[in-house]
Amino acid sequence: MDFFVGHFNYWVIITLMMTGLYVVISTGNLVKKLVGIGLFQTSVFQLYISLSKVRGAQPPILEKLPKYGSAEKTSQTVTELTATIPQVTALDPASVYDPLMGVVYSNPLPHVLILTAIVVGVATLAVGLALVVRIREAYGTIEEDAIDEAEYKIEVNAS
Amino acid sequence: MEMSFPIDIFVIIDLILISMLLVVGIAIVRLNNLFVIVMLYGVYSLLAATWFVSLDAVDVAFTEAAVGAGISTVLMLGAMLLTSRESKPTTPIRRWTSLLIVLVTGIALIYATFDMPAFGDPNSPANSYVGLMYLKATITDISVPNVVTAILASYRGFDTFGEVVVVLTAGLGVMLILGIDSRRSRSGEVENKDAIAKEANTKNKPEKINALNHHIVLQVVAKMLIPIIILYALYVHFHGDYGPGGGFQAGVIFASAIILYSLIFGMDQTRRAIPPKLVQFGSALGVLIYGGTGIITILMGGKFLDYNMLDQNDTIHAQHMGILMIEVGVLVTVASVMLSIYYGFAGRYRQLKDQNW
CATH class of the missing domain: 1.20.120.1200 (NADH-ubiquinone/plastoquinone oxidoreductase chain 6, subunit NuoJ)
Structure with missing residues (x-):
């Protein structure tokens, strides 16, 4: 049971990923193919984000922060903090000193990677769609086999 | 376990x-x-x-x-x-x-x-080293509550610069494939047969049935919504240090406000409000702001995108300033590229009528 609850997210994500892959392989329609790529892409995002989840944690937005603003208090708190963190402890999960003050946060690093990947994803999707639009203008169809036929005709006529 | x-x-x-x-x-x-x-x-x-x-x-x-x-x-x-x-x-x-x-x-x-590793395992390799280090270091280095923004804009600012350039490149790609301003095809050579056919169909209707401008309710509601959407985009942008949000999201929301405007009031009017030239200029300007911030830090004696150089007496202030500057660059580029992509597609479809849906 523990194993199932600990791994079901991967299995679901792989199922979704394969759904996307199936759409890409099985259909000859270029717009539907791009939708399939979108499904595949989203499932990769889900894989990364589910890796960053920490049980019982909260989103990586810090709750307690030394107040920034009024001069001496800030500098004091900051120097205090920097003085008490030896350089190594940041890398050592078992270190005694905890600047997070006991609050557990999910891992922010995959969030950053995926956030930018989503925006880049839509930009590249737009390039794909633009190509599909041009293909339609040139061949009058967006079905793979019909495009192949049209290409073949052009080649036969040329030779 | x-x-x-x-x-x-x-x-x-x-x-x-x-x-x-x-x-x-x-x-x-x-x-x-x-x-x-x-x-x-x-x-x-x-x-x-x-x-x-x-x-x-x-x-x-x-x-x-x-x-x-x-x-x-x-x-x-x-x-x-x-x-x-x-x-x-x-x-x-x-x-x-x-x-x-x-x-x-x-x-x-x-x-x-x-x-x-099991789902939600706090001791998995991904969650225990680098991620935890960023969480802890953000408190003293940058001191903004949203750690995602801190990593995105400061620790990994160079990566984000790359992403912004990729977005610009994709926008350029769409502009090259589809063209941003299809008015040229209107004046002279019509590029595709569909457009000719459409032209023939609509010749007997001289007035432009552009967009949905006969839907009064949609127009009134959109007019009220668009300023709120833009205000929200700005909130998301400037609040990105404290809560979820930032330049990427704000740019997309800003672009969607303009897209809503063009869906309701038509492409011609949108082109008058925000000319394609401005959108093209904006796409590059954002990257220039981002890269320029990096050059400024070099000129001030640091490394590329080393924000601490912006204010050497108060590095936290310097970090906040740097993050704000590059986020503006991200906002401008993302919003402009999304708009230019939209212009590319919408310019091909000159007349959108109800029965098309």
Whole structure:
């Protein structure tokens, strides 16, 4: 049971990923193919984000922060903090000193990677769609086999 | 493994969202009507965004909701209108072959997950070293509550610069393929046969039936909504240090406000309000602001994008300043590129009438 609850997210994500892959392989329609790529892409995002989840944690937005603003208090708190963190402890999960003050946060690093990947994803999707639009203008169809036929005709006529 | 995962409310929410994702995914596989497929893709993105919230990734959820459910759906609808409404059903041979390939790949991938750390494990390699280090260091180095923004804009600012350049490049690609301002084709050579056919059809109707400008209710509601959407985009942008949000999300929301305007009031009016030249200029300007911030820090004696140089007496202030500057660059580029892509598609479809839907 523990194993199932600990791994079901991967299995679901792989199922979704394969759904996307199936759409890409099985259909000859270029717009539907791009939708399939979108499904595949989203499932990769889900894989990364589910890796960053920490049980019982909260989103990586810090709750307690030394107040920034009024001069001496800030500098004091900051120097205090920097003085008490030896350089190594940041890398050592078992270190005694905890600047997070006991609050557990999910891992922010995959969030950053995926956030930018989503925006880049839509930009590249737009390039794909633009190509599909041009293909339609040139061949009058967006079905793979019909495009192949049209290409073949052009080649036969040329030779 | 000392976990006994309690079947609490969050697990139930996760399971419900996941099953909805699966249902939508399978529906997309089985359907052939492209309009329905594209709308379901928007639903899928929104569900994915909801699941991201449940997985604590609020920034990602925000982006996915704005980009996946918003802009991508609009772009796909645009492409669908320009191409076709139906996809041909696949042949049985092809269907079974792809099912076989997918099954084999899926089983191989599932076999690989047996070694993966358990879901939500706080001691997994991914969660215990670098991620934890960023969380702890943000407090003293940068002192902004949203650690995602801190990493995005400061620690990994160079990577984000790369992403912004990729977005600009993709925008340039669309501009090259489709052209940003299709007015040229209106004056002289018409590029495709469809446009000629459309021209012939509409010749007997001299007044432009552009967009939905005979829908009074839509117009009034949109007029009230658009300023609020733009205000919200600015809030998301400037509040990105403190809560979920930032330049990427704000840029997309800003662009969607303009897209709403053009859907209701037509492309001609939108072109007058925001000329394509301005959009082109903006795409490059954002990257220039971002890169320029890096050059300024070099000139002040630091390394590229080393914000501490901006104010050597108060490095936290310097970090905040640097983050704000590059986020402005991200906002300008993302908003302009999204708009230029939209202009590219919308310029091809000159007249959008009710019966097209």
